[in-house]
Amino acid sequence: MNLLPVDEALNRILARVPDVVCERVALSDAAGRVLAEPVVASHNQPPFNASAMDGYAMRAADVAEGTWLEVIGMSQAGAGFAGAVGEGQAVRIFTGAPLPEGADTVIMQEEAERNGDLVRFTTPARLGHSVRPRGYDFAVGDMILERGTRLGAFQLAVAAAANTGTVKVAKRPKVALLATGDELVMPGTPLGPDQIVASNSVGLAASLAPFAETVTDFGIARDSRENLDAVLREIFASEPDVVVTTGGASVGEHDLVQAALVDHGVTLDFWRINMRPGKPLMFGTRGKTLVFGLPGNPVSALVTAEILLKPALRHWLGLEPVEPLRLPLLGPTPPNTARRHFMRARIVMLDGMTGLLPISETDSGHTSSLAAADALIVQPGHDPGQTTGTVVSALPIGLG
Known part of the structure; x- marks a missing residue:
């Protein structure tokens, strides 16, 4: 049997991945999720001309060397100055506070000399300096975050700044894991003769968890059809979206997984890939469930997951492929x-x-x-x- 090229194998897998299904979640629960629709600004940020410094707001044209301006009030974040700044006047202002009407510039306090209700400046005024214009960060109608964006800390922060309470995200698949082999014992178990520690499911769970709603580890199935059938019945009864087995993917005397999966209703698409490590990889479907039979060797299992399984989960969520x-x-x-x-x-x-x-x-x-x-x-x-x-x-x- 000819080995299937890697790119063809991936394309065949991606063709069986369902379209993105949306669900709406609170922004506070959206960390790590992938947007299924863009976040669009419904207000301007900042919503007013705002000071970028602690200092004084005035008309730039009124500032000259040795000229004193009258301080007529104060503008603070959340409590702006209610009046207007006229000729020869200034307002004490703090970072994030609204720029008073009539003012067009802010000079920071380190460059100001105060004498009672008067202030003068040790530097020339630069029109518009230290002012964040209304809508400077984003304006009404701006697309802040595109569909397919993964919501990390910075993306969540800008969505919150846009007053977004909920977001539409891609529904994540439920993943089931199963290791197979008489020789395997769970991590932390004393090793007997001819035994090795089962590491595949631990690594795969960590690898796949960021893309999954749940990753359920169904433990280790022994090299007997009776035991394997029992665990597969339990797995498929849980209605997972993706099933991942490791081990038994070849055609040796004790490699039972392929036949067992077929007997449990899995239609195999392919089972040998032109790659190393990881040639004996199976892929098939059972209804809408994607089924991956990964090799038992741990490097082969984890590498095939990187090359073929994780791209499928990224596609499931609407994420772009990882660029080489x-x-x-x-x-x-x-x-x-x-x-x-x-x-x-x-x-x-x-x-x-x-x-x-x-x-x-x-x-x-x-x-x-x-x-x-x-x-x-x-x-x-x-x-x-x-x-x-x-x-x-x-x-x-x-x-x-």
Whole structure:
């Protein structure tokens, strides 16, 4: 059987991802969510001409060396000066306070000399200086945040400044995880003979959680159809949007997952990809549920999740794909086989140049090298190897 090209595999997965479904949530609950419709300003910010400094507001034309102006009042944030500034007059003003009518400039207090109700200035006035004009940040009708924007701290702050109480966001999928294998034990469990610690679900849960409403870990299914069938019945009864299994994705004597998924109503689309690590990856559907069978080796599982699963979840939420980096190599890469190689690398600065330092380890069970990586160099099939300084493509990894 021919191996499916990575790009074709991703396109086939994305074609099965449903359109974005919207839900409205309070802004206070929207951290990390993705906008399903833009945030548009309904008022001007600031809503009035405002001072950017503590100082004095006046008409710039009235300021001259040695000239005293009469201080006729005070303007504070939340309590502006009610009158107007006329010729030869000034108002004490504080940061964020409304600029009084008639005033056009603010001079900061460090450049003012006060004598009772009089003030003069040690610097010339600059018309409009230290004034934030009405609508300077945003104005009525401005699109503040576009559809598909992920709401981090800064985005939430500007939405709040626009007096946005609720936002429409993309509904997130419910994800179910299942590890398989007789050899696996949960983290923190004493190891018996021939046992290894199950790390895939822990890593995948952390990787997928930013894109999911829930990530439910259904534990470890043993290498028996009876046990595997029981857990799969439980999983599908919970009606997840996405099911992710690890292990048993090949065709060995103990690789039961593919047959079990088919018997539980999953229609397989493909199961072998022209990539390394991660060739034995399954994808299929069960009704509207997307089903991914990832390899059991931890590096293979986590790398295939970065390359194929997380892009599907980003698409589910209306997020744009992650753009590849173009950076120079800080060390050579070896010749590649026929499969596209996603080579572990660190992004570092060396001799004043930011670039990709390849990690030579390629074993699909070597988790410490993946933990040290910031990116995956995308090495085409049959690549002859590249020398230090060559600019190559790489995918940043571990992004939430």
